[in-house]
Amino acid sequence: MQENYDLTLRIKRYNPEEKRSWMQEYRLPAGRILRFTDVLRKINDEIDPTLAWNSSCEHAQCGTCSVQVNGKPLLACELLVENAVAQFGTTTFTIKPIPIAPLVRDLIVDLEKAYARVESVKPYIITPAENRNKGGEYQIPPQVMDQYVEATRCINCFCCATACISSHKNFLGPNAILASVVRLMDPREQAREERLKLLYSERGVYRCHTSKACSFVCPKEIDVAHFIALAKEGRFKR
């Protein structure tokens, strides 16, 4: 285990004024326990202040810093230098933006546009079911909640949507389906018809080809494919 590594980062740049893309190489030493977001910041502070990249919480809770490193979609804040070297077997990394939304500059994409698919499934309670505990909370037995609570951990980082082998133009996408499934399994939601209509529509689950790439790359380790499989086996058609 080394204390420092000499990294070579090949980063895909994009200039929106000239609509020009190019690969730019940066070489720098980085401590073993730095996150890739720390490394990008180091590049800004010491080499190139113009390199643009997005992040917010920088500890894997918000899903803002998703990028592709050597082809794998992941959260830049979760990738430690020493783990990257061990996992990818190299100190040379190619970093590109995720392809699921229009490019803004360099590694920044317009996440707002990517969210359109999630928002189309209405990630909220459309029609509240009857609450027998009037004035209080709905009573949800823990065994019922356990069936879907994992799916509520999704932070919409779009790593699954990036890895998905189906087109993101004609398919709702794995994270949008997850959001829909949460409310189909939530006993507080009464509106099922319109949810099922969208889930089994032309843009719905039949576009999934069961590659399970979504589950494989999910930084939250959610078995996304499991929930899509429930939908495909008709679990929600009551």
Added chain:
Amino acid sequence: MKEKFRIGSTQYCDVLVIGAGGAGLRCAAEVFQRKPGAHVVAVTKVAHPQKSHTTTAQGGLAAVDPKDPIDKPIYHMFDTWKGSDCMADQNILQKVIDAAWEEIIWLENRGMHLSRDVDGKLGKRTFGGHTVNFGEASAFRAVYEADRTGKGIIDTLWGEALREGIVFMNQGMATELLFSKGRCVGAVIFRQKEGEFVAVLAKATVLSMGGCGQVFRVTTNCRQNTGDYLVLALEAGLPVMDPEAVQFHPTGIVGPGILASETLRSVGGILRNKDLDAFMVRYAPKMKDLAPRDLVSRAIETEIREGRGILNPDHKIEHVWIDLRHLPDHVHDVQIPEVASFFRKFVNINPKKELCPIRPSNHYHMGGIPTDEFGRVEKGPGEFIPGLFAVGECAAASLHGFNRLGTNSLLELITMGKFAGEKAVELLGEKPEEMPADAGERTFAQFSGFLGTAGKASLGEIRQTMQAVMTEKVGVFREAKGLQEAISKLEELRERTAEVTVSGKSLTMNQELIQCWELKNLLAVSMVIAQGALNRKDSRGGHFREDYPERHEEFNEHTLAYMTEFGKVVFGKRPVDMSLFEAKGAHYEKFGMIERKY
């Protein structure tokens, strides 16, 4: 070049919410509930509201269930009063805490996935500083969604906002508040993706802009928390209240300062020093590891200063341990999965088998823009700015005084957000104001200044120096000499920013340019915090003066700080509301200037 600096377009709306986190979106939801179809615009600095910093809050939401056989709201009020080091405003305590349970149910009924007990009802957990019977025993008062309560709140509120037809402006920054005839009429917003300035005029403007943790080197706060709200207020001639009231969370993960929630201690985690001593019993004999945050932070810093810390070889930072090894698997896997994973992912250690390195990390700003119990912004005590509200961390109503208890922040978002929404709706009948003639002038002067300077100074180096000096001299322990040195250093750094060159001249997603603007804000915020700390010659809550370690009667009022010119701070005071004490009702004596021991 010149035509970049103009207002590209003007929008009119009913309510402008700046900051789309928990407080802002709860306010918006209240507006929609009372006036369906209202035109609400919410601006956020982050890529999408779901990415707001609220999502990172872990532990829980405090509220007394009216059906609880033991707990009572007055105990919660007492705990918050004592926790605040007798600086919270008692009218705020009553209003927020009395409304708490109803607001929890509001969230749950709208789909928040709060964790359940075996009967399917809302689960409750203990948290630092929360007790029953005025300090007798820990209270099971906090509802929670595993260890991701903040995420549950923001997901629910974002969904509500979507359903009601809110308009979001993402990756937008408010650079200037607009006023006309003494009322706030909206703001100038810089849209980062589009690279243009727009004006949004509104009948009510709500500031819900979060915190300012990025002034410190080690903070739990996200990248966007650069205290912009304080500068918007100060530049408009408004005061900041209690700027020196900064909270350092005792358990930040060594290095990145990532929050390792108090939940770790509420499920039984124990703090240990170099000798594996469970040292908290010496500092807080009764509450021990669950004592309030400022106490635990000072305890840890003292252990380190007295040579009982451990030096981390990678970050060269001294720390203590939190011991989670004795906790059952169920606790690790179900109650603290996210937090436990932080140690695995960011330090490469297994909390089930190894000790976890932690150190106090900047976490929260109790100080902020002063308001009343409806979030209405004050220019001076009792003097309001019509049309302007502030809620959440960026405001100081004040619910938390000089130290915040865990689980009270999330509570503040969903109560104060709602109260401000109630009042904002009353302004919707107003005639829309005209745009002030000088709208944008200050913004354009600043931004063209950033693009026009030429020099060799490094933005990153200035920022790092500021963060280091704030952490060392305006941190957990403060004293006059160190504070004066910090103030001088900040003056020097401010001058050096005039020599930073921004190499890219485009306005479109120009992060260098944005960081220049943020650095200007960070330096101003640092200055007002350092000066506030120097001015307050006593110790309260998170503000500890080694040269004045006791509470002094002379300082039994809130600090107000005005700074229209960098470095020149004018101080005022705002009395602490003592209405619970003055009402002479049951237990009123508990709400006097009581001793603070745990």
